[in-house]
Amino acid sequence: MRRLLAPLIRHPLAVLSLTLLWLLLQVSLAPAQILLGLILAWVVTGVSSRYWADRRRPRRPHLLALYLWRVAVDVVIANLRIAALVLTPSRQPRPAFVELPLALEEPFARYILAITITLSPGSLSADLSDDRRVLLLHLLDAPEPADADMECAKIKNRYEHLLLEVFG
Known part of the structure; x- marks a missing residue:
């Protein structure tokens, strides 16, 4: 279960951003669109995150x-x-x-x-x-x-x- 939720746990901002982008493109806040947006964002983040560059936290943000x-x-x-x-x-x-x-x-x-x-x-x-x-x-x-x-x-x-x- 933890492996299944890994994209959501490690990259919540990416999942949220992609979900919001999906909702903007659909021009709808229907529950089905929200759920579909979350699923798509979760899949895209899970598949693509292994290709993301490792990054350190800024020392002086x-x-x-x-x-x-x-x-x-x-x-x-x-x-x-x-x-x-x-x-x-x-x-x-x-x-x-x-x-x-x-x-x-x-x-x-x-x-x-x-x-x-x-x-x-x-x-x-x-x-x-x-x-x-x-x-x-x-x-x-x-x-x-x-x-x-x-x-x-x-x-x-x-x-x-x-x-x-x-x-x-």
Whole structure:
């Protein structure tokens, strides 16, 4: 019985989130839909949880709020920059690939950094080296190598440094 309930016990938030998503998609709070949503969420969580990355608890979780604030502000600013780039016909984007050396040891922290970079318009995490020490980025507009270096320094100072503090 315990093995049957394992997904619900180990990942209650995932089961609850998937159930709520199911109910939103069905636009119904009928008991049958709630039960079906719970069953589907339980099955999906049970089958997929073995593929989830192991993650440690943050050592300083209060800094995650600061991290999320920084990401939100930077996403808004990046949206404005990309909109200006797109709406200025005389200025053509000059894309570039850049290697970002990583100081992060924690796999989950590297994952968060890669997702953060991808969420920000104009940048994309393209690849992680085999030794997990270098993240390959695609920048939409990096006219000069110095601009790419500046972007890497910004990522390291604003995001990686804070993730190092959170996950130690």
